[in-house]
Amino acid sequence: MARPWRGRAATLAMVALVGAAAGGFALRPAARGEITPSGMFWVGLAVIAVLAASTVRRCAALDDSRLARTLTMALFGAWILYFWQVLVTALDVPKVLLPAPLQIISMFVAQLPVLGRDFTQTVLKSVLAGWALGCGLGFSVGVAIDRLPFLQRGLLPLAALTSTVPLVGVAPIAVMWFGFDWPSKAAVVVLMTFFPMLVATLAGLQAAGRSERELMVSYAAGYGQTLLQLRLPAALPFIFSALKVNATLALIGAIVAEFFGSPTVGLGFRISTEASKMNMPLVWAAIVVASLAGSGIYAILVQVERRVTFWHPSVRG
Amino acid sequence: MPVAVILAAAIIAWYALAVALNASGAIERVLGLRDAPWNWRDLVEATLSMQRPVLPAPHQVARDIGASLLDWPLDSPRNLLFHVGITAAATGVGFALGALLGLLLATLIVHSRTLDRALLPWIVASQTVPVLAIAPIVLVILGSLGVTGLAPKAVIAMYLCFFPVTVATVQGLRSPQRSETELMRTYAATRWQEFWLLRVPSSLPFLMPSLRVAVAAGLVGAMVAELPTGAQAGLGARLLTGSYYGNTVQIWSALVMAALLGLALTSAVGVLERLALRHRGR
Numbered sequence A: 001m002a003r004p005w006r007g008r009a010a011t012l013a014m015v016a017l018v019g020a021a022a023g024g025f026a027l028r029p030a031a032r033g034e035i036t037p038s039g040m041f042w043v044g045l046a047v048i049a050v051l052a053a054s055t056v057r058r059c060a061a062l063d064d065s066r067l068a069r070t071l072t073m074a075l076f077g078a079w080i081l082y083f084w085q086v087l088v089t090a091l092d093v094p095k096v097l098l099p100a101p102l103q104i105i106s107m108f109v110a111q112l113p114v115l116g117r118d119f120t121q122t123v124l125k126s127v128l129a130g131w132a133l134g135c136g137l138g139f140s141v142g143v144a145i146d147r148l149p150f151l152q153r154g155l156l157p158l159a160a161l162t163s164t165v166p167l168v169g170v171a172p173i174a175v176m177w178f179g180f181d182w183p184s185k186a187a188v189v190v191l192m193t194f195f196p197m198l199v200a201t202l203a204g205l206q207a208a209g210r211s212e213r214e215l216m217v218s219y220a221a222g223y224g225q226t227l228l229q230l231r232l233p234a235a236l237p238f239i240f241s242a243l244k245v246n247a248t249l250a251l252i253g254a255i256v257a258e259f260f261g262s263p264t265v266g267l268g269f270r271i272s273t274e275a276s277k278m279n280m281p282l283v284w285a286a287i288v289v290a291s292l293a294g295s296g297i298y299a300i301l302v303q304v305e306r307r308v309t310f311w312h313p314s315v316r317g
Numbered sequence B: 001m002p003v004a005v006i007l008a009a010a011i012i013a014w015y016a017l018a019v020a021l022n023a024s025g026a027i028e029r030v031l032g033l034r035d036a037p038w039n040w041r042d043l044v045e046a047t048l049s050m051q052r053p054v055l056p057a058p059h060q061v062a063r064d065i066g067a068s069l070l071d072w073p074l075d076s077p078r079n080l081l082f083h084v085g086i087t088a089a090a091t092g093v094g095f096a097l098g099a100l101l102g103l104l105l106a107t108l109i110v111h112s113r114t115l116d117r118a119l120l121p122w123i124v125a126s127q128t129v130p131v132l133a134i135a136p137i138v139l140v141i142l143g144s145l146g147v148t149g150l151a152p153k154a155v156i157a158m159y160l161c162f163f164p165v166t167v168a169t170v171q172g173l174r175s176p177q178r179s180e181t182e183l184m185r186t187y188a189a190t191r192w193q194e195f196w197l198l199r200v201p202s203s204l205p206f207l208m209p210s211l212r213v214a215v216a217a218g219l220v221g222a223m224v225a226e227l228p229t230g231a232q233a234g235l236g237a238r239l240l241t242g243s244y245y246g247n248t249v250q251i252w253s254a255l256v257m258a259a260l261l262g263l264a265l266t267s268a269v270g271v272l273e274r275l276a277l278r279h280r281g282r
Helices: A008-026 A039-060 A066-090 A101-110 A112-147 A149-164 A167-178 A182-205 A210-218 A223-259 A267-276 A280-308 B002-031 B040-047 B058-071 B080-111 B113-118 B120-128 B131-144 B150-173 B178-186 B191-225 B235-244 B248-280
Strands: none
Touching: A008 A039, A008 A066, A039 A066, A039 B113, A066 A101, A066 B113, A066 B120, A101 A112, A101 A280, A112 A149, A112 A182, A112 A223, A112 A267, A112 A280, A149 A182, A149 B002, A149 B191, A149 B248, A167 A182, A167 A223, A167 B191, A167 B235, A167 B248, A182 A223, A210 A223, A223 A267, A223 A280, A223 B120, A223 B131, A223 B191, A267 A280, A267 B131, A280 B120, A280 B131, B002 B040, B002 B058, B058 B080, B058 B248, B080 B113, B080 B150, B080 B191, B080 B235, B080 B248, B113 B120, B120 B150, B131 B150, B131 B191, B150 B191, B178 B191, B191 B235, B191 B248, B235 B248
């Protein structure tokens, strides 16, 4: 059954049309906060809202391709930003409550040097150092106690329990021991990332199948050869998922640890001090930086994982 | 048994570390003030009983917790259980609301292709972002609207809880096989019956682990929410005042209580899980 008006081209045309109308509408004085909005303004905005909803519906009804999915997601995000911007300016919401996206963007651009220093301090120093050290330690300990089932049985339940414990709480102690600068944040991150990595490594090393192990035995492969050529590769998917989970944990740990005391630089410091000064656009800009860092690290890890575990069924698809 | 050995080793290591880390302070502030000569036994004794040690020994922390629990009434801010109760209340309310919100949203997402395509990717992507960083903003917004006390903490715990619950529930509600849904069709089950009798039961094994993750995240959220407000009560506030006044024993007791609270909350969810999965023969 051919329904041409439901096709991709028609949907794209509709998105472009509604987008243009919405863009023109946003240039009206009321939408820019220059005059008090009239009744007609709200009617117009309601019409645009209905049209916007129908564009998202249409996009979602498209085929299952990756492009259509991305388009739908991006369109929905764009509409949220659009209505956030227009509503906040038209209703004249105080900046303290909720700044408009454009205010956040202009603050982001204006404060780029400051935010860049915060990024360096929090992400490049605390997070990267702590994450690498914590994951490295967790991995090494996991491999080291691989041959000691007694230690494994003792450590594994305890390590699994730590996921229920608010480990960020050690931040004040870390600040006392390692000072205000980034090493104390890295220490918190090490503690937070160590246990997930340990658990994942131990689980991953058990993941190689029985027949593969027996094959290695029949080749007369030693422990080291089996470990390097079979069990570590088989553990890689587990290790990568721990690396990804830990990346988010590390970012949270570093930011929260900065709430407890830090030099006058860092994303967590920026968020907490500017929030207490009610300078909300800068707080939001710092959160944008943190979010970009988080999803950026995640995307890089996904790419690396695809390269390294190219043989895994989930990657071959 | 292996767990007990590891725990014993950890406590011994803790004592050794306490002696090592406190030694210089003990020499300077305790033994140095005495005129009498001292030997290593005095040194060990001094390091384990300092007022403000770098690392308090386990028995000091235990004594501090014991004293605060037994010597003060439950409604006194000097009793740690008072703070535990405040943080637990915020976590519990936030967790309940967040789980409900997550279930509701997951149900909507499963039934609406639009929400599935437009909203779910954002919820999944938000797991790579430190959402906890929004906590100060939530506090400022709710504070300027005149909402203080338990509510802002519960809101922060709520939004931390709802992400994992939503993602896992969507996965679980989608988990029934094609043959199972087709069987429901041949029984002429309505959409509603299919949802309640097939999809909801098969989502439980996905939902329950996510609830455990959620309650742990909610506890962190509630504790962090107590930091920037200068809250007077709660475990997060105890940590903060402890670090202001350099009272290390107080920090450690608050930490131990937070860990115990985390374990208690997760095992409470675990009990819930066993009740819910009882009829599945597991």
